Amino acid sequence: MKCSNCGKEIRVGSVYCEYCGKEAMIVSDYNVLEDEVLHSLLEDDDAFAKRQAALKRKQEEMEKQNAINESEENDDVKKTGNAFLDNIWNIKKNRIIFIISCVVLVLFIAAILFFTSFRFKMIQGSSLDSKAKYEEAIEVYKEALDKRKDSVEARVALGKDYIITEQYDKAEEILLEALSLDKESVDVYKALIVLYTASNDTEKLLDLENNAPNSTIKKLFETTVVTAPKASVKGGKYKEDQEVKLICDNDSTIYYSTDGTTPDKVSGKLYTEPIKIESGDTTLKAICYNKDAEKSAVMTEKYQINYEAPDYPTVSPGSGHYDSPTSVRISSDVEGAKIFYTWDGSIPTASSEMYYGPIDIPEGNNVLSVVVVDKHGMTSNVFRANYEYTP
Known part of the structure; x- marks a missing residue:
């Protein structure tokens, strides 16, 4: 076995190491190289783990950066696409606005041309004729004639309104102008026939008939002309x-x-x-x-x-002195007239006594005043007579 402290071989069962004196512990055989290798491996694993962690972090950072870059690229693409689409829409919108503006301008110009045109003036004049506004129609037809100076139609319309408004000289002048422009116009001949009939100019009417250019015009004179009432x-x-x-x-x-x-x-x-x-x-x-x-x-x-005041009434008997009862009779030649009278000399009015028949002379000295009021309310001068009655 080996000492766990110095690593030397000691006898099996030794309590202390005979070399270093340290307490001996029973351990398995110890190999320094293996220990170093193991330590190295442990250190390598730790470094490797750290490197792996660093690589992972870097990879994550790269992936994150790539994601950011990709997102930015996508945003750029979207922005570029949107800008492109916006540009296309703006072009289309401008074209649409331009086209609409052109159409509106054309319509506006067309409206101006129409409302100031010869045809519009003729329509306007006809409308005024239908409303019996002949003087206004005459002015409109003149405007139409200014726009088309050789127009027979405008001259005929103008001539008819001159006839209606009894401006016969002007009607003849304008209609003869029309006849000089179109010597076979039925409308011109019709208007001239009406003119000469209305003005009772038989001589010109006969002359017009004698110079009729064709049978169609001659038949116009056979038609009964509407005579004025x-x-x-x-x-x-x-x-x-x-x-x-x-x-x-x-x-x-x-x-x-x-x-x-x-x-x-x-x-x-x-x-x-x-x-x-x-x-x-x-x-x-x-x-x-x-x-x-x-x-x-x-x-x-x-x-x-102009109404005239009625004449004096006829009163009988006249002024005088009477000593017996006497009645006065009053009359008037005015048809439907009323007679009013007073006995006190005052001027009679519609509220005074109305005469219906003979009236008795009162006793004493009396002034009879009489007026005649006709159906129009006209009053005669006052007739006065003095009556003295003494029984």
């Missing part, structure tokens, strides 16, 4: 209300106005009974429509009704 009472000054009857062709319908405006089917009143013209100034206008909705020229009559 006639009034049973001519315009003028009158002292009493007037009842006016309007007369037109059998198949025609009459529309009229009493405020000076030009009537039509929309704005006019349908004539069904005589029209009563009362106090003041009244302008009566009327127009006829035949069964084909063709209209005549406008008839115009102006009336001035």
Whole structure:
């Protein structure tokens, strides 16, 4: 066996080492080389473990760094991709905005061109005609004519409105211009026929017919022209209300106005009974429509009704002295008039005594005052008579 202290061989069973004097312990054979190798191995294992741990940490750090790098690369790729997509979208968006802007601009320009165009002016004028706004329509048709100076259509429309508003000279001028531009226009001839019929210019109407360029135009003169209505009472000054009857062709319908405006089917009143013209100034206008909705020229009559105060009443007997009961009779030639009187000399009013029949003269000295009030409320001058009755 060996001493555990000095390592020398000692006898088996020795308690103390004979070499070093140390207490001997029973141990297995000890090999220094093996011990060193074992120690070295133990040290190597520890170093190896440390190296392995270091390598593992480094590997983990590398993996972590790689993961970070990969993430950053992915982020860069995503950012690059997103930037690319954003760039494409911005390009598309700009193109869309550009296209929309171009479309809006084109529509805007087209709208401006349309609303200032000849055709729009003609449509606008026709719309005004349908609302009986003829003066406004005339101005619009003039604008249309400025845009297309050789237009027969605009001249005919303008001429018709001149006829309706009784501007016959202007109508003839513009329609003859249209005829010079198109000598075979049916519309121009129709308008001229209406013009010369409305203005009662038979000579020009016959001349127009004689110079008709073809059979189609000549047939226009065979068609019955819608004549303007006639009034049973001519315009003028009158002292009493007037009842006016309007007369037109059998198949025609009459529309009229009493405020000076030009009537039509929309704005006019349908004539069904005589029209009563009362106090003041009244302008009566009327127009006829035949069964084909063709209209005549406008008839115009102006009336001035000025009521006059009624004359004095007739009173019998007259002033005087009476010594027996006497009755006074009062009368007036004014149809529908009322008579009022007083016995005290005051001016009679509508609240005074109304005369119904002979009235007795009161006793004493009396002043009889009498007035006549007609159906329009006009009052005569005061008639006075002095009666003295002494029984």
